[in-house]
Amino acid sequence: MNTKLKYFKKILNDRGIKPTYQRLKILEYLSKNMKNHPTVEMIHEELLKDIPIISLTTVYNTLNAFLEKGLVDGVTITGTETRYDLDASSHHHFLCKECGKIIDIEVPCAFAEGEKTVVRGNRIEEVHGYFKGICKECTDSFKNKTKKSNISRSKTGQPNR
Amino acid sequence: MNTKLKYFKKILNDRGIKPTYQRLKILEYLSKNMKNHPTVEMIHEELLKDIPIISLTTVYNTLNAFLEKGLVDGVTITGTETRYDLDASSHHHFLCKECGKIIDIEVPCAFAEGEKTVVRGNRIEEVHGYFKGICKECTDSFKNKTKKSNISRSKTGQPNR
DNA sequence: TACATAATTAAAATGAATACAAAATTGAAA
DNA sequence: TTTCAATTTTGTATTCATTTTAATTATGTA
Numbered sequence: 381m382n383t384k385l386k387y388f389k390k391i392l393n394d395r396g397i398k399p400t401y402q403r404l405k406i407l408e409y410l411s412k413n414m415k416n417h418p419t420v421e422m423i424h425e426e427l428l429k430d431i432p433i434i435s436l437t438t439v440y441n442t443l444n445a446f447l448e449k450g451l452v453d454g455v456t457i458t459g460t461e462t463r464y465d466l467d468a469s470s471h472h473h474f475l476c477k478e479c480g481k482i483i484d485i486e487v488p489c490a491f492a493e494g495e496k497t498v499v500r501g502n503r504i505e506e507v508h509g510y511f512k513g514i515c516k517e518c519t520d521s522f523k524n525k526t527k528k529s530n531i532s533r534s535k536t537g538q539p540n541r
Numbered sequence: 542m543n544t545k546l547k548y549f550k551k552i553l554n555d556r557g558i559k560p561t562y563q564r565l566k567i568l569e570y571l572s573k574n575m576k577n578h579p580t581v582e583m584i585h586e587e588l589l590k591d592i593p594i595i596s597l598t599t600v601y602n603t604l605n606a607f608l609e610k611g612l613v614d615g616v617t618i619t620g621t622e623t624r625y626d627l628d629a630s631s632h633h634h635f636l637c638k639e640c641g642k643i644i645d646i647e648v649p650c651a652f653a654e655g656e657k658t659v660v661r662g663n664r665i666e667e668v669h670g671y672f673k674g675i676c677k678e679c680t681d682s683f684k685n686k687t688k689k690s691n692i693s694r695s696k697t698g699q700p701n702r
Numbered sequence: 703t704a705c706a707t708a709a710t711t712a713a714a715a716t717g718a719a720t721a722c723a724a725a726a727t728t729g730a731a732a
Numbered sequence: 733t734t735t736c737a738a739t740t741t742t743g744t745a746t747t748c749a750t751t752t753t754a755a756t757t758a759t760g761t762a
Contacts, residue, residue, distance in 0.1 A: 500646070502677050597762095
């Protein structure tokens with residue numbers, strides 16, 4: 381077993397999760413795709429290359445176990461599916477309406493930083509914040525397109541929502 | 542037609558939504574349940590009393606139309622269903638893990654207030670913020686229970702998650 | 703009233719997530 | 733190593749929210 385898997389094994393043991401092969405590979409995938417916020421489908425698809433018989437149910441079970449133990453964060457932004465984030469600390473996300481990617485975004489927030497935990501008697505245990513808009517890359521490439529030609533603007537500039 | 546429905550008719554017309562009877566009743570329901578953040582099912586269930594043949598699809602269609610025209614806000618917090626809010630302005634929500642209710646919550650936020658719209662080149666168009674925790678009422682009733690008897694605490698104090 | 707357009711309806715389809723039961727794997731005890 | 737109970741994985745079936753589709757009905761205008 382390679383060094384990294386040994387490291388992941390320790391992480392799971394520390395959280396009280398029995399480290400099976402599929403769980404290790406799922407954890408490995410998540411660590412390799414920290415920025416991607418993958419769906420269950422994406423994780424399953426990719427792992428099938430290594431483990432041709434891994435079932436979708438196992439990926440669901442594993443991610444739910446990881447969630448319960450606070451190893452990952454489940455993010456629902458699109459409304460249709462949960463995206464998973466190995467960084468389980470409170471932080472904000474940004475969904476680009478143009479290219480669909482979800483990225484971490486750092487903003488000042490007293491709640492996410494745990495400085496404030498009660499509002500009018502309501503005890504806050506989880507903080508969820510996200511934005512929707514046009515990411516920097518899409519904004520830039522749109523600018524470039526309109527600079528080159530204005531004819532195609534109405535077509536290419538169409539946001540998909 | 543009563544005065545209120547006339548008022549709702551104007552609201553729909555102003556947004557470019559043809560005011561049909563079902564749409565008016567859905568809007569009326571939403572205005573009567575501003576604090577409830579109802580699901581599609583809840584709206585449909587209730588409207589069936591007035592309009593026994595109203596279809597679930599119509600409620601879906603109507604809410605989607607309202608969403609597109611910015612008349613309502615669709616809030617996905619539980620992960621399983623969309624809750625609807627007639628107040629479409631950017632504001633935060635709070636889900637109580639104990640009793641399940643979703644309430645509006647007012648917190649200082651430069652993004653929700655529209656003061657800041659760009660972060661590292663990413664253009665923010667929508668701001669979504671919500672919290673999960675224990676609401677004031679559940680916190681208080683828990684305190685009362687433990688004050689009266691400690692025996693039942695482990696049972697009654699169990700949060701459902 | 704007639705007509706075209708839009709809305710409503712019911713039924714079927716989709717898609718994410720869960721439930722369930724059987725088979726396989728794990729790890730500890732003998 | 734063998735045994736065995738507990739846990740995990742697998743595959744299938746099911747649930748539930750939402751969307752799609754196609755037919756019917758309502759709406760507003762000429």
